[in-house]
Amino acid sequence: MATMFMENQPEWDGSPTAPVREHTDLRQAVGEETLAHLALDAVQRLDDVRPAWRRHASHAFEPRMMLTLLSYCYASGIYGSAQVADAIRDNRMIRYLCARTYPDPKAIRSFRKGHRGLLHQCLNHVLQQARGWHPDPALADSYGGSVLTHRLCGRIDADAQHRLDVAIFIDRMLIDED
Secondary structure, eight states: OOOSTTTOOOOOOTTTSSSOOSSTTTTHHOHHHHHHHHHHHHHHSSSSSOSSOOOOOTOOHHHHHHHHHHHHHHTTOOHHHHHHHHHHHHHHHHHHHHHOOOHHHHHHHHHHHHHHHHHHHHHHHHHHHHEEEEEEOOHHHHHHHSOHHHHHHHHHHHHHHHHHHHHHHHHHHHHHHH
């Protein structure tokens, strides 16, 4: 049986802002198709997605597609922009989410920078919903039962923020190596 908490991490300290220590790759917990549906649903629930980010002259990516793609990838433990671009090429589900468009790492970084708040909102929704989809009640209980309490929402929000921070960190490390 898979465990919801990663090994070698300290137990939760009770802080409402401590991230939920769940699977890094939520596909293992809920399945690839369910996670894709959750990412699509998260974007559909947004009130307004403006294509306000500056597009590259040769690339014009639909913001809803980019939000879906990045929410899915970050929930799957695919963080770096180069990793996301590679996954588009190598993973059938991720290619499907891209709707036959292929953003490069620079476009992914640019989009994330311009839409970080919306991306956080979508990722937070995916993480909240994924907890309710797991068929193993013991794993659902590790989140605190079936009711999303204020404390739990804070922990899931912190996990969404942590995943965004990891993506930014990986990209910065790769850029520094160049």
